[in-house]
Amino acid sequence: MNTLTPAGNRLDVEHAAHRSLRIAVVTETYPPEVNGVALTMARVVEGLHRRGHDLQLIRPRQQAGETVAARARFEQVLVGGLPIPRYPNLRMGLPAGRALTRLWQAQRPDVVHIATEGPLGWSALQAARALGLPVSSDFRTNFDAYSQHYGIGCLMRPIRGYLRAFHNRTTCTMVPTEGLRRELEAAGFERLNVVTRGVDTRLFMPHRRSQALREQWGAGPEDLVVMCVGRLAAEKNLGVLLSAHEAIRQIDPNARLVMVGDGPQRAELQARCPQAVFAGQRRGDDLAAHYASADLFLFPSLTETFGNVTAEAMASGLPVLAFAYAAAAQLIRHGINGALAPVDDTAAFVRAAVELAADAAQRRDIGLQARKTAETLDWDSIVARFEGVLRQVMHSADAPATITLPARRHPVA
Known part of the structure; x- marks a missing residue:
């Protein structure tokens, strides 16, 4: 397999290995927006900044009149944006190709990293290629899979085609799991490299459990x-x-369901399950306390590229049940540090949920092992690997090939 570093250039690469880089990061979502892409990109950007790199963050303006704080730790460039239909708290960036071309002509970045494939991301890709700048990208959202859930399944293939065309125009596309790498490679995506995600084990931890919070949910100490x-x-x-x-309540009528988050299905879900607690969006210490105050985490999604909540729940000491997909397939060993159901097998998922609900000792043992697994997912080493890929991309600008970095193993307890 080819590498991004031609043999004749290895000494040059090694000489530059510790040089700080000027990195332009383009993303259409960023905190305080709450979603996996925003939160993980913030971790990466902050981590690269702490490692001494010169960061330029390009993102949509999140509210009218927003300006960059005078004391911002790194350069931020705000561009126009529009609310995403049905998600008024999220925005997509408008095309900004001319502005980015002028910006990067005035001061060229060493490398451009594009986190999202929307209008802003596409225009950034075109501007970077026109200027001959090295470009990497992230595959972070299964937009093609989403189409099946919104009555536009006929668009799945065109959307996948657009994503493939987008990412194949970059030198490297980072993906969070080996399973996703194989899936995309089979679909014609090229130059894929696995750079997984971490979890803040100092924020998400079992000691944040709150009986007062459980009482707000109507749950006693043993419920x-x-x-x-x-x-x-x-x-x-x-x-x-x-x-x-519903199946759990057949064996334990006192069981409580708590749903943290918000979105367009909230009213429908409340009508279907009025006894559930809908806690809304939570952040920081408050979110960590919500995780730690639960006893069992169920995550049935089949459209994740990773699923940050899986790692956050594990760090909080919770037994996690998920389909054998995305982060769960990568991190969980069934019956040891979590539980897995075959992909799209609803009956198996429900059976496994009932089994865990009925066995407090098993939940406790699995939760302890889940925490140990989460402790291996430190962000510092992941940001270091991300940086390594950027350096390879930068030094491969004239020699497009496949990135080969040592595979990082994630031990599971």
Whole structure:
């Protein structure tokens, strides 16, 4: 397999290995927006900044009149944006090719990294290629899979075609799991490299458990609390969650379901399960306390590229049940540090949920092992690997080939 570093250039690459880089990061979502792409990109950007790199963050203006704070730790460039239909709290960037061309002509970045494939991302890709800048990208959202949940399944192939065309125009596309790498490679995506995601084990931890919070949910010290965290939307497959909860209540009428998050399906879900607690969006310490105060985490989504909530729940000491997909397939060993159901097998998912609900000792043992697994997912090493890929991309500008970096193993306890 070819590498991005031609043999004749290795000494040059090694000489530059510790040089700080000027990195332009283009993303159409960023905190305080709450979603997996925004939160993980913030981790990467902050991590690269701490490692001494010169960061230029390009993102949509999130509200009218927003300006960059005078004391911002790194350069931010705000561009126009529009609310995403049905998600008024999220925005997509408008094309900004001319502005980015002028910006990068005035001061060329060493490398451009594009996190999202929307109008802003596409225009950034075109501008970077026109200027001969090295470009990497992320595959972070299964937009093609989403189409099946919104009555536009006929668009799945065209959307996949657009994503393939987008990413194949970059030197490298980073993906969070080996399973996704294989899936995309089979679909014609090229130059894929696995750079997984981490979890903040100092924020998400079992010691944040709060009996006061459980009392707000109507749960006593011994009552079972089942939790799911994420967007309340069709693509999250939440009907399976409600089926599992109903089955659990057949053996434990006092079991409580807590759903953390918001989205277009909230009213429908409340009508279907009025006894559930809908906690809305939570952040920071408050979110961490919600995780830690539950007893069982159910995550039925089949549209994730990774699924940050899986790692966050594991770090919080929760037994996680998910389909054998995305982060769960990568991190969980069934019956040891979590539980897996075959992909799209709702009956198996429900059976596994009932089994875990009925066995407190098993939940406790699995939760302890889940925490140990999460402790291996430190962000520092992941950001270092991300940086390594950027350096390879930068030095391959004239020699497009496949990136080969040592595979990083994630031990599971």
